[in-house]
Amino acid sequence: MPSNEPSPERASRAASDPSLGRGTWLAWGACAVVWLGLWIWVRTEAGMPEVLDANAALERFSAQRAQATLRRILPERDPHPLGSARAGEVRVRLVEALEALGATVEVQTSWVRGKPKNDRFGLVHNLVASFPGSEPGPHLLGVAHYDSVSAGPGENDDLAGCVAWIEALRAFRSAQGAQPRLGVRLLFTEGEELGLYGARAFVRDDPDLAAIGLVVNLEARGSRGPSRLFQTSLGNRPWVELYRDHAPNPMAASLYVEVYRRMPNDTDLSVFLDRGLAGLNFAYVGGWSDYHSPLDRVEGPSLRSLQHQGDNVLALLEGLEQDPSRLQSADPKRDPDWVHLDVLGTWLWAYPVSVQWGAALAGLALALMAWLRFLTHSTQMRRWLVACLLWPCVVALPLALAWGATRGLEAWRGVHPLFWSRHLPGALLGAGALALAWSWVIPRLRRLGSEAWSLANLTWMAGLGVGTAHYVPGAGYLFLGAALGLGLVVHGLAVPRWPVAQVLLTTLLWVLWVPLHGGLLDAFGFSQAGALLGPLVLPSMLLIPASLGLQPAVSRWMGATGALLAVFVVAVVGLREPYTPQRPGTLDVVAIQEEGHAGWQGQLESKPFRVPGPVLEDWKQAAWRKAPLAAGEELGPQVTWREAPDAESLVLELHSTRAAPTFLLSTQTDALAWIEIQGRRWKVASHRVLLHGVPPEGVIVRLGLGRELGESLDVSEVVDGLPSSMQAWVRGVGPAWSPRRLGHRTRWDRSFAWPER
Numbered sequence: 026m027p028s029n030e031p032s033p034e035r036a037s038r039a040a041s042d043p044s045l046g047r048g049t050w051l052a053w054g055a056c057a058v059v060w061l062g063l064w065i066w067v068r069t070e071a072g073m074p075e076v077l078d079a080n081a082a083l084e085r086f087s088a089q090r091a092q093a094t095l096r097r098i099l100p101e102r103d104p105h106p107l108g109s110a111r112a113g114e115v116r117v118r119l120v121e122a123l124e125a126l127g128a129t130v131e132v133q134t135s136w137v138r139g140k141p142k143n144d145r146f147g148l149v150h151n152l153v154a155s156f157p158g159s160e161p162g163p164h165l166l167g168v169a170h171y172d173s174v175s176a177g178p179g180e181n182d183d184l185a186g187c188v189a190w191i192e193a194l195r196a197f198r199s200a201q202g203a204q205p206r207l208g209v210r211l212l213f214t215e216g217e218e219l220g221l222y223g224a225r226a227f228v229r230d231d232p233d234l235a236a237i238g239l240v241v242n243l244e245a246r247g248s249r250g251p252s253r254l255f256q257t258s259l260g261n262r263p264w265v266e267l268y269r270d271h272a273p274n275p276m277a278a279s280l281y282v283e284v285y286r287r288m289p290n291d292t293d294l295s296v297f298l299d300r301g302l303a304g305l306n307f308a309y310v311g312g313w314s315d316y317h318s319p320l321d322r323v324e325g326p327s328l329r330s331l332q333h334q335g336d337n338v339l340a341l342l343e344g345l346e347q348d349p350s351r352l353q354s355a356d357p358k359r360d361p362d363w364v365h366l367d368v369l370g371t372w373l374w375a376y377p378v379s380v381q382w383g384a385a386l387a388g389l390a391l392a393l394m395a396w397l398r399f400l401t402h403s404t405q406m407r408r409w410l411v412a413c414l415l416w417p418c419v420v421a422l423p424l425a426l427a428w429g430a431t432r433g434l435e436a437w438r439g440v441h442p443l444f445w446s447r448h449l450p451g452a453l454l455g456a457g458a459l460a461l462a463w464s465w466v467i468p469r470l471r472r473l474g475s476e477a478w479s480l481a482n483l484t485w486m487a488g489l490g491v492g493t494a495h496y497v498p499g500a501g502y503l504f505l506g507a508a509l510g511l512g513l514v515v516h517g518l519a520v521p522r523w524p525v526a527q528v529l530l531t532t533l534l535w536v537l538w539v540p541l542h543g544g545l546l547d548a549f550g551f552s553q554a555g556a557l558l559g560p561l562v563l564p565s566m567l568l569i570p571a572s573l574g575l576q577p578a579v580s581r582w583m584g585a586t587g588a589l590l591a592v593f594v595v596a597v598v599g600l601r602e603p604y605t606p607q608r609p610g611t612l613d614v615v616a617i618q619e620e621g622h623a624g625w626q627g628q629l630e631s632k633p634f635r636v637p638g639p640v641l642e643d644w645k646q647a648a649w650r651k652a653p654l655a656a657g658e659e660l661g662p663q664v665t666w667r668e669a670p671d672a673e674s675l676v677l678e679l680h681s682t683r684a685a686p687t688f689l690l691s692t693q694t695d696a697l698a699w700i701e702i703q704g705r706r707w708k709v710a711s712h713r714v715l716l717h718g719v720p721p722e723g724v725i726v727r728l729g730l731g732r733e734l735g736e737s738l739d740v741s742e743v744v745d746g747l748p749s750s751m752q753a754w755v756r757g758v759g760p761a762w763s764p765r766r767l768g769h770r771t772r773w774d775r776s777f778a779w780p781e782r
Contacts, residue, residue, distance in 0.1 A: 067539065073329050075329070092328060102178045108717060108718035116152065126195055133152075163208075163236055165209050166297075197343065239345075242307070253544065256305070261303075266363070269372070279363070279502075362498065385487075385491045392487040416566070420563065427558050439603065451557070460586050463580075490504040662742040690739070695731040741774045
C-alpha cells in the first residue's frame, strides 16, 4: 500500500470521498448481480439432476422406476408404524422386491432396548439382503428404514430411501454384471421413528459386523431439495474423496457435519458411528411442512430429490467397484478428516483439516504484518481498536433486526419455527435487515476511515479462522479464505483500489457462503432466518470500507429500501393463511378411557402450534364426551399373572382385544428392578416401561421386583386412531389441521393389584 501521504490524511480523504469512483460502483453492481444470481440458483435448485423416466437406460438410476417400486410396496399410501398390520404387509412386499434382484433376504426379529438407560423396548423385524461380491473383503452396508410415523405414509421418510437402494442396486448390477467385485448388503430397519430400535438390534446381533467397510444411510426430513451429504464419520478422507471423484452433482459441506455433530438429533447411522464404523449420511430436508404428516408423499418435487439421492448412491457404488480396496485400506482412527464444500453443486472442494492451521497461521501473519506496517500512529491505533470493538456490534445489528421480525411474525401468526422454510423471503428479509442496519451504522463510522475498518475485518477474520480451525475445524474455510484474501488485498493494493478489490472479494465469498444459507433455511426454517443470517452478513462486512464514502442521500435510500423490503416480506408472509390443507398445522388428539368411566376424554397436543380460537373453545367445551361401551366389550388391557420361577420376580402376559401394539407399564414406587422379554433381561431405571411393537397375540414379560411394590401396577394400551364418538369432531376442525408424527390415538388405562406370592 505505497503512498507518500500520512495515513490519517489518507483515511480522512477516503472517508469523505462522495463519489467512490466509477470502478467501485461497477463492483457494487457486480456484487448485486452475483447475489441475485445465487439466490435464483438456490431457489430453482439448479444444482440438482433432472428426473429420468422409466425408459431411461438400465444402467442409469431412474426416479420414475423407483417411484413405481414404491407404489407396489405401499399401494394404499397408509401409515405403517412399528407393530402395525400395514408394517407387516410392507415388509412382505419389500422382501419380494429384494428377491427379484437376486438377493438372499433374511428377516431378523428381536426385542431391543432404545437408548442406554432408556426404559423403552421394541420388537423389530429387520430386513437384510445380501449381494456377495466376487472378491473377498469388506462390504458396503446400505441402510434405510421402512417404518413410518403413525400420522403419515412415510413415503419420503423413508420408503424413498429403501426404493432408492433397490433401484440403485438394479442399475449397478445391470452395468457391472450378475456378480460385481463389490459386495453389498442392504439393511432396511424397523422402529427408527420410535428410537432407532432396528439399527440397535442389528449392531447387537449381526455376526458380520466386523466385515462392514462403509455404512451409507439414506434419510429425508421433508419432501424436496437436494440430497446433501450432511454427516460423516471421523477420518472421512477416503469417503469425501470417493464422493468428490464420482458424484455428478455433489452437494456437501463440512459445516453441516459440524452442526449435526452438535445437535441432539439422531438417525440410524448414529448407532453405527457409536460402534466405530465408517459412515456417510445423505438426506433432503426441504418442504418441512410435509414431514411426519399425511402429506409425506413422493410426487412432484420429491422426484427430483429421489433422483439426486439415487445418483449419489449409484456414484458411490460405481466408485467402490473401480477400487474395492478402499473399504479395506480405510481406517477411521488414522485417516484425517477432510474439510469440504461444494461449489454450486458442480464440484467438491476438499482438503485435509491440517491445512486449516497453515491457513490460520498465514492469516495471522498477514494481520500482524498489516498492524506493523500501518498502525504507526496513535490516531490510527485508536481508530483500529474502536473499529475492532464495534465490529461484532455491526454484525449483530442486522441479525437482531431479522430475528426480531421473524419472531414477531411467529408470535403474531402462531407458526412453528420450522414451518416456513422458504429461501426467497428469508433472503429478502436478510437483505432488508442488512440495508436498514447499515443505513444507520455507516454514517456513524465514517470518521474511522476505510483503512481502520479493513484492518478490523482482517483482524476478526484471522481470529475467527484460528478459533474455528481449533474448535470447529469443518467450518474454518468460512473465515480463512476471507482472512487470506483480505490480507493479500490490504498488502498488495493502494488505498484508492481498496473498495473495488474488497467488493470483488466479497462476491467470491458469497459463492461459497450464500448456498449454505439456503441449506440452513431448509433445515431450521424461515422463522430462524435472523439467527441464520451469518452466511450473508459476515462476507458483507468486507463491503464496509467501500461503503464509508457513500453520500448521505445514498444512505437514506439504502435505509428506505431495507425498510420496504422488510415490510414487504412481513406483509406477504404474515398476511398469508398460516395453515392450509397444503401446509397444515398440527393437532394430535388422544382419547383416554379410564377404568370405571364409560367415556372418552380428549387431550389436545398442538404446542407450539396454535389452534384458532373458536376451535380451542369448542374443544374446551367438549373435553369430556360420553360414549357408553358396547355390550360385552372388555375395558382396557388384559393382564394374566403366571407362575414365577422365584419370589423375587413376577411373570405376566400382556394381551389386548384390540391388538394394541404399544403398552405402558408404570408404578408409583421403585417397584421394578429389571424386565425380561424372550430371554433378554434389562435393568429398569424409572417407574415407567414402554413396549413398542407388541404382536397381536400379546407378550409374556418377567418383572424383577424392587424394594417397594406400591398399591398396583398401572397398564395402558395405545392404538392408532380415535373412537367413532370423536372422529366427527376431529373432522369438523377442518383440513388445515392434521396429525403429525404420533397422530390421533386412543389410550386405555387400567390398574391391577399385585398377585399374592
